[in-house]
Amino acid sequence: MLSVLGLTRDYDGTTVLDDVSFDVRPGRMTGFVGANGAGKTTTMRIIVGVLAATRGSVTWGGEPISVEQRRRIGYLPEERGLYPKMKVHEQLVYFARLHGRATAEAAARAHELLDRLGLAERAGDLLETLSLGNQQRVQVAAALMHEPEALVMDEPFSGLDPIAVDAMVSLLRDEVTPHMPVLFSSHQLELVEGLCDDLVILSHGRLVAAGSVADLRGREADRFRVVLAGDADASTLRDVPEVVLLDARGPEATVELRDGPPEEVLRALQSVAPVAEFARVVRPLAQIYREAVQ
Ligand SMILES: Nc1ncnc2c1ncn2[C@@H]1O[C@H](COP(=O)(O)OP(=O)(O)OP(=O)(O)O)[C@@H](O)[C@H]1O
Numbered sequence: 444m445l446s447v448l449g450l451t452r453d454y455d456g457t458t459v460l461d462d463v464s465f466d467v468r469p470g471r472m473t474g475f476v477g478a479n480g481a482g483k484t485t486t487m488r489i490i491v492g493v494l495a496a497t498r499g500s501v502t503w504g505g506e507p508i509s510v511e512q513r514r515r516i517g518y519l520p521e522e523r524g525l526y527p528k529m530k531v532h533e534q535l536v537y538f539a540r541l542h543g544r545a546t547a548e549a550a551a552r553a554h555e556l557l558d559r560l561g562l563a564e565r566a567g568d569l570l571e572t573l574s575l576g577n578q579q580r581v582q583v584a585a586a587l588m589h590e591p592e593a594l595v596m597d598e599p600f601s602g603l604d605p606i607a608v609d610a611m612v613s614l615l616r617d618e619v620t621p622h623m624p625v626l627f628s629s630h631q632l633e634l635v636e637g638l639c640d641d642l643v644i645l646s647h648g649r650l651v652a653a654g655s656v657a658d659l660r661g662r663e664a665d666r667f668r669v670v671l672a673g674d675a676d677a678s679t680l681r682d683v684p685e686v687v688l689l690d691a692r693g694p695e696a697t698v699e700l701r702d703g704p705p706e707e708v709l710r711a712l713q714s715v716a717p718v719a720e721f722a723r724v725v726r727p728l729a730q731i732y733r734e735a736v737q
Pocket of ligand 1 (some may be wrong): 454459477478479480481482483484485486
C-alpha cells in the first residue's frame with residue numbers, strides 16, 4: 444500500500460497542502476479529485492519524489508518510500524515530458540532503457556502498448572506530428588513501459604476523445620495487478636465514477652473525504668425512491684412506520700428506511716398502495732463531490 448501521512452507543502456509562506464493523509468490501496472483504482480489549485484499535482488509530485496514535502500511522509504508497505512521504489516512507479520506528469528522531435532516507438536524504448544530494460548524487450552513492449560492504444564501505425568512518426576490526444580496516449584504508454592509496480596497519473600484522460608478514453612481504461616484495467624496501487628487525478632467525475640474503487644477529495648489543500656466510493660455513497664444507502672401505481676398519492680406513505688417520508692410529489696416519493704430489510708419495507712408500503720417502483724437511490728459522484736467540498 445502506498446500512503447501519504449500528514450503531507451504539507453508551503454510556497455513562500457503559503458500552505459498549499461495542509462496535513463493531507465490517505466492510502467492508495469493495491470489492486471484498486473483511486474480517483475483523486477478537487478478543484479483547480481486544490482493540491483493534487485503537488486501531492487503527486489511529492490509521492491514520486493520530484494518535489495519535497497515541507498512536512499509529512501510517503502510510505503510504501505508501511506516503510507518510508509525508497510529511491511528504488513520510486514523508480515518503480517509509473518508516473519504521468521501534468522507537464523508531460525516527451526521529446527517532440529523523437530519518433531514515437533524510439534522514444535518509448537528510450538524511456539524503458541532509462542529504467543534498465545533491455546532494448547529487444549522494450550521494443551516488443553512498445554509495440555504492444557502502441558497497438559493497444561490504437562497507435563501502431565504511428566510508431567515511426569515524430570511525436571510532434573501526432574494530435575495532442577495521440578501524444579497523450581504515447582505519454583501513458585511511456586508511463587507503463589517499465590511495467591511499473593504503482594501508477595501515479597496526473598489527468599491521464601484529459602484531452603482524449605471517448606474512444607481513446609475507452610482504450611485507455613481497458614489498458615489500465617489490464618495493467619493493474621492485485622499488488623499495484625493506482626492514483627489518478629481527473630476533473631471528469633463521470634469517468635472517475637465508472638473507473639475508480641476509491642476516492643480522495645481535496646479542497647484548498649485539505650483532505651475533505653477519502654475512502655471507497657461505496658462507503659462514501661453509503662451515507663445514504665438506506666434512501667429509496669418509490670413510485671406508486673396509478674395516480675396514488677405518495678404522501679400517504681407518511682403513515683408507514685418502517686420509513687421516514689423525505690419527499691412526495693404525486694405518485695413519487697423518496698423515503699429513508701427506518702427499520703427492517705428492504706423486502707419487508709416494500710411489503711409494508713404495498714399494504715398502503717400498489718408499488719410500481721422501489722429502488723435504492725444511488726447518489727452520483729458529482730453530488731458526493733459537491734457536498735464534500737462545500
Ligand atoms: N512552484 C510553485 N510556486 C508557488 N505556488 C505553487 C507552485 N506550484 C503550485 N503552486 C500552488 O499550489 C496550489 C496547488 O496547486 P496544484 O497544481 O497542486 O493543484 P491541482 O489540484 O493539481 O490543480 P489543477 O487541477 O489545476 O491541476 C495552487 O494554488 C498553485 O498555485
